[in-house]
Amino acid sequence: MLTRLAEELPQFLGYYNVMLLLKAALITLALSAVGCSLGLMIGFFIAMVRVTRAKLLVPVRAACIAYVEFFRRIPFLVTLMVVFFVYQVVGRNTTVFTVALTAVCLIATSYTAEIVRSGLESVNVKQWEAAETMNLNLLQTLWWVILPQAWKVILPPAFSFFILFIKDTALASQIGVVELTYAGKVLNNKGFSAVLVFGCVLLLYFIISYPLARFGVWMEKNLGVSKTGKR
Amino acid sequence: MQYTLQFGQVFPYLPYLIGGAWISLQVAFLAFSGGMAIGLLGAMGKTFGGRFTRGAVGAYVSFFTNTPQLVQIYFLFFALPEAGILLSSYEAVLIGMTLNAGAYLTEIQRAGFISVHRSELEAAETMGMSLFQSVWYVIMPHVVKVLFPPLSNLYIIMTLGTSMAAIFGLEELTGRAFNVNAITFRSIEIFSLTAGLYFLVTVAASLTLTLLGRWLFRVKAKVF
Numbered sequence: 255m256l257t258r259l260a261e262e263l264p265q266f267l268g269y270y271n272v273m274l275l276l277k278a279a280l281i282t283l284a285l286s287a288v289g290c291s292l293g294l295m296i297g298f299f300i301a302m303v304r305v306t307r308a309k310l311l312v313p314v315r316a317a318c319i320a321y322v323e324f325f326r327r328i329p330f331l332v333t334l335m336v337v338f339f340v341y342q343v344v345g346r347n348t349t350v351f352t353v354a355l356t357a358v359c360l361i362a363t364s365y366t367a368e369i370v371r372s373g374l375e376s377v378n379v380k381q382w383e384a385a386e387t388m389n390l391n392l393l394q395t396l397w398w399v400i401l402p403q404a405w406k407v408i409l410p411p412a413f414s415f416f417i418l419f420i421k422d423t424a425l426a427s428q429i430g431v432v433e434l435t436y437a438g439k440v441l442n443n444k445g446f447s448a449v450l451v452f453g454c455v456l457l458l459y460f461i462i463s464y465p466l467a468r469f470g471v472w473m474e475k476n477l478g479v480s481k482t483g484k485r
Numbered sequence: 486m487q488y489t490l491q492f493g494q495v496f497p498y499l500p501y502l503i504g505g506a507w508i509s510l511q512v513a514f515l516a517f518s519g520g521m522a523i524g525l526l527g528a529m530g531k532t533f534g535g536r537f538t539r540g541a542v543g544a545y546v547s548f549f550t551n552t553p554q555l556v557q558i559y560f561l562f563f564a565l566p567e568a569g570i571l572l573s574s575y576e577a578v579l580i581g582m583t584l585n586a587g588a589y590l591t592e593i594q595r596a597g598f599i600s601v602h603r604s605e606l607e608a609a610e611t612m613g614m615s616l617f618q619s620v621w622y623v624i625m626p627h628v629v630k631v632l633f634p635p636l637s638n639l640y641i642i643m644t645l646g647t648s649m650a651a652i653f654g655l656e657e658l659t660g661r662a663f664n665v666n667a668i669t670f671r672s673i674e675i676f677s678l679t680a681g682l683y684f685l686v687t688v689a690a691s692l693t694l695t696l697l698g699r700w701l702f703r704v705k706a707k708v709f
Contacts, residue, residue, distance in 0.1 A: 255567050327641070327687040328680040330649035331659055336680060339672035387611040424553035428652060435556055456552045456560060463551040476666040 278437035293362025373408035381438035441463035505661035516582035524590025549588030574653040597628035
């Protein structure tokens with residue numbers, strides 16, 4: 255086996271193969287980054303709706319809760335399949351990348367909505383009440399009072415969710431998005447040894463994910479709002 | 486936009502799908518139990534071990550938590566045969582999920598170990614307990630309360646994670662959904678039904694875990 259690996263290695267590191275892998279790595283990263291950023295925005299909106307108290311908005315709030323609870327309990331692969339086939343009906347010419355991006359967005363929204371909500375709840379109730387006493391409306395309260403305190407709580411878990419999702423996007427290869435796992439399958443089908451190809455793909459995922467994970471840990475330590483009030 | 490949803494064609498396959506959900510739960514349970522054992526050893530190694538053990542456990546954890554489970558199973562399934570190790574799809578999925586879970590559970594259980602006070606360990610040592618005894622009688626009962634919420638959370642995530650077994654031809658819930666899709670071609674219906682089943686299965690698992698936690702360990706955890 256080792257001799258076979260040594261024989262294949264020079265050919266495997268040819269220009270086109272390396273470019274394929276690098277482009278695929280970029281797509282993996284883009285899928286997760288764009289999807290999670292969009293998800294964070296929509297998730298923020300959902301969390302905002304959930305802290306409102308108007309009677310009129312009860313059905314909207316119920317819909318938001320249902321959405322969040324539902325999408326956190328179905329697998330990414332199944333979401334991907336549903337979105338894929340719904341796009342077949344709605345818009346025939348959408349690229350698979352868009353399909354995967356939508357699925358990432360749907361899942362990321364539900365998870366980040368929970369993260370943002372727990373961040374907003376981490377701010378002391380008295381701050382909310384004080385803002386209300388000052389006659390600030392919801393948007394003003396969030397922007398001037400709550401967010402400056404809550405973003406430190408929200409950002410680290412949101413970031414670690416993004417890193418977690420880099421790995422989950424491997425499933426997007428199932429609908430044909432040319433990301434890292436798919437590139438690995440292509441190279442394997444070209445005849446390269448599976449040990450070489452998938453070992454390389456694993457290594458690339460590690461190279462992407464590990465520094466980001468370290469950065470996440472660093473961020474958690476340095477932004478960390480200690481409950482003893484040192485900061 | 487000319488597509489009429491016809492759930493009627495899909496519903497006869499409901500018992501077949503529920504059977505698949507049962508297999509999903511089994512796989513998740515087996516992988517979780519195996520992962521717990523690995524995680525316990527890993528956490529012990531990382532907390533009490535020497536430099537070499539700590540390094541090895543650290544490498545294992547950061548490798549498995551920083552690469553996708555899917556590709557890990559791909560490696561087991563497609564690359565190991567080159568070295569002469571032939572795994573069936575069930576074995577490959579189970580081993581892959583167990584190793585992956587072991588890495589996450591090492592981290593979770595280590596956090597639990599850290600939450601134990603040093604003086605309690607010293608007291609256990611004074612009582613003449615061995616390492617395993619002090620883990621079992623002193624650390625475990627104390628740690629279970631801290632660890633129950635993240636553990637049950639991971640169990641749910643793993644139940645969802647079993648869906649990737651379908652890619653390797655294992656006929657669990659998603660795998661059976663692919664089969665029914667191939668028979669009926671009602672793709673949207675079948676996959677949204679599958680999503681609903683996953684929702685029900687995980688809610689049931691959460692409920693069971695919460696009740697178990699209340700009964701056995703007096704942990705106050707919420708389902709939602």
